[in-house]
Amino acid sequence: MMKRILCALLSALLLCACAPAEETSVGANAPSMVFMEPEPETVGIVGALESAPVSDAPEPSPEPSPEPTEAPPLAGVSIGIDPGHQEHANSEREPVAPGSGETKAKVASGTQGVRTGIPEYETNLTISLQLRDALEALGATVYMTRETNDVDISNMERALMFNELNVDLALRIHCNGASSKSVHGAGTYARKTGDKQAESERAATLILDALCEATGARRDGVFLRDTYTGQNWSTVPCVMVEMGYMSNPEEDEKLNDPGYQKLLVAGMSEGICRYFDPNYKPDATLREDSRGEAVAALQARLIELGHLNDVADGIYGAKTAAAVRAFQAAAGLEETGVADEATQEKLFAK
Numbered sequence: 001m002m003k004r005i006l007c008a009l010l011s012a013l014l015l016c017a018c019a020p021a022e023e024t025s026v027g028a029n030a031p032s033m034v035f036m037e038p039e040p041e042t043v044g045i046v047g048a049l050e051s052a053p054v055s056d057a058p059e060p061s062p063e064p065s066p067e068p069t070e071a072p073p074l075a076g077v078s079i080g081i082d083p084g085h086q087e088h089a090n091s092e093r094e095p096v097a098p099g100s101g102e103t104k105a106k107v108a109s110g111t112q113g114v115r116t117g118i119p120e121y122e123t124n125l126t127i128s129l130q131l132r133d134a135l136e137a138l139g140a141t142v143y144m145t146r147e148t149n150d151v152d153i154s155n156m157e158r159a160l161m162f163n164e165l166n167v168d169l170a171l172r173i174h175c176n177g178a179s180s181k182s183v184h185g186a187g188t189y190a191r192k193t194g195d196k197q198a199e200s201e202r203a204a205t206l207i208l209d210a211l212c213e214a215t216g217a218r219r220d221g222v223f224l225r226d227t228y229t230g231q232n233w234s235t236v237p238c239v240m241v242e243m244g245y246m247s248n249p250e251e252d253e254k255l256n257d258p259g260y261q262k263l264l265v266a267g268m269s270e271g272i273c274r275y276f277d278p279n280y281k282p283d284a285t286l287r288e289d290s291r292g293e294a295v296a297a298l299q300a301r302l303i304e305l306g307h308l309n310d311v312a313d314g315i316y317g318a319k320t321a322a323a324v325r326a327f328q329a330a331a332g333l334e335e336t337g338v339a340d341e342a343t344q345e346k347l348f349a350k
C-alpha cells in the first residue's frame with residue numbers, strides 16, 4: 001500500500017515538474033506561481049492516488065503489498081457516554097443552566113424495572129459499556145463519565161467533563177418511567193435552544209430512527225427540552241436517549257435482555273455513524289440476532305429455494321442460520337451460517 005502511494009506520488013511529482021514549464025509564458029520569473037495556482041497539480045495528485053493503476057506502478061520488490069484497508073467509519077471521532085444516574089442519588093442542588101437561578105437535584109435516583117426490579121442506573125451502565133465497545137470497534141475514541149455504579153458525579157459535572165474534552169458528540173443513556181404501565185417506546189431528547197441545538201436535534205433524530213429500525217421499538221419521538229441540567233450545561237452536540245420504559249413490564253424485560261441490548265447498541269451505533277457520515281452504508285452482513293426487512297427478504301428467498309421451512313418473520317435465529325449453512329453447502333461456499341455479501345449475492349442471483 002505504502003509503495004503504491006509513494007509510486008503514485010512520484011509520478012504525480014514528475015507531472016508537477018513539467019507543469020511550471022508550460023506556465024513560463026504567464027510568469028517566467030515568479031517561482032511563487034507554482035504555489036499560487038496549485039489546482040491542476042493538486043487534481044493530478046488526487047487523481048493519481050485515487051486510480052493508482054496497479055499495472056502502471058512498478059513493483060521494485062516481489063513482496064506482496066497488503067490490500068488497502070478503508071478507515072473505520074468513526075475514525076477520528078470522539079464520543080462521550082454518560083450512563084445516567086448512579087447508585088445513590090445526590091439531592092444537593094445545582095443550577096439547571098449557566099446563569100440560571102433555578103436549581104435541581106445534582107443526580108436523581110432514576111427509575112426501576114417493574115418486573116425485573118433492576119435499578120435504572122445499572123441497566124444504563126450495562127448498555128453504555130457495550131455501546132462504548134461497539135463505538136471503539138468502529139474507530140471512535142470514547143470517554144465515559146462513569147464505569148461503576150458507586151460514584152457521585154452531578155449532571156452538571158458530567159456535562160462539563162465532555163465540554164472540557166470537547167467531544168464531537170455527548171450521549172446521555174437513560175431508561176424512562178411512566179405512571180401508566182402501558183406506556184412504552186424509545187425516545188431521544190435534545191435542547192430546544194442554545195449551544196449546538198441543530199446538531200443535537202439532527203443526532204437525536206438519526207439515533208432514534210436507527211434504534212427503532214434495529215429493535216422494532218415504538219417511536220416515542222424526538223423531544224426538544226431546555227429542562228435538563230445535563231444538556232443545558234453542554235457546549236457540544238448532546239443527545240439523551242431514553243431507550244425504553246422500565247415501567248412497562250415487557251419493555252423492562254427487553255431492556256435487561258442481552259439479546260435486546262445488542263440490538264439497542266447496534267441501532268444507536270448505526271445512527272451515530274449516519275450522523276458523522278450522511279453517506280454511511282452499514283455492513284450488509286446478516287447474522288444471528290440480525291432482524292428487519294433485509295432478514296425477511298433473506299428468509300423468503302431461503303424458503304423459495306427449499307432451504308428453510310418456516311415463516312419469514314425477519315428474525316435471524318438458529319433455524320435461519322441452519323438454512324444459510326445448507327445454502328452455503330449447496331453453493332460451494334464456506335458453511336458459516338452468516339449471510340455475508342458473497343452469500344447474499346449468490347443467494348439472490350437468478
Ligand SMILES: [Zn+2]
Nearest residue numbers: 084110174175
Ligand atoms: Zn434516567
